[in-house]
Amino acid sequence: DGGITQSPKYLFRKEGQNVTLSCEQNLNHDAMYWYRQDPGQGLRLIYYSQIVNDFQKGDIAEGYSVSREKKESFPLTVTSAQKNPTAFYLCAGCSGRDQETQYFGPGTRLLVL
């Protein structure tokens, strides 16, 4: 999985609740990304971060928030403002001279109760 770990594997959210998905990496990746995957739609970029304490919105950032306080960690919070959070969430990283090739974690499946 390119040195990227995600937890939990499955996560259940109640209405109105914020939940946080963990993404940790041990390969010194400079840049990290969060994607959302829905059936038949490929991957869509939520947020990305290229350095510590800085991050940028992707195509579908509404209802999500992130932080990058440490290089190794890039957690994603799914807020209550995200009305359709059920999806498979993938974290990825890349580093060094090759800023295009991304390596993915195993994913977290978020379900709404």
Added chain:
Amino acid sequence: AQSVTQLDSHVSVSEGTPVLLRCNYSSSYSPSLFWYVQHPNKGLQLLLKYTSAATLVKGINGFEAEFKKSETSFHLTKPSAHMSDAAEYFCVVSDSGGGADGLTFGKGTHLIIQP
């Protein structure tokens, strides 16, 4: 602007027969192109990458892809399918030379292997 089209949402082949997964792209620049594979409930694994060196790229697990600029295609092939190849395959294009927002993912092709 860049885009990528995977021409088949599902492909079914018999074990031991060739595999062809089709991908067409559009890009304003000289693109980098990737194929990733995803097994059920898993992350994406890089199969191979084209970056303007050799047009025929060899990847892992016997897969290869050929970059054809005149046809704007980057089709993925394998001479003989194995049951373990059953998965979702994504074609990805990057023309930004780097940066997270430079990647565009296709919608995926589901490869089914018949015994």
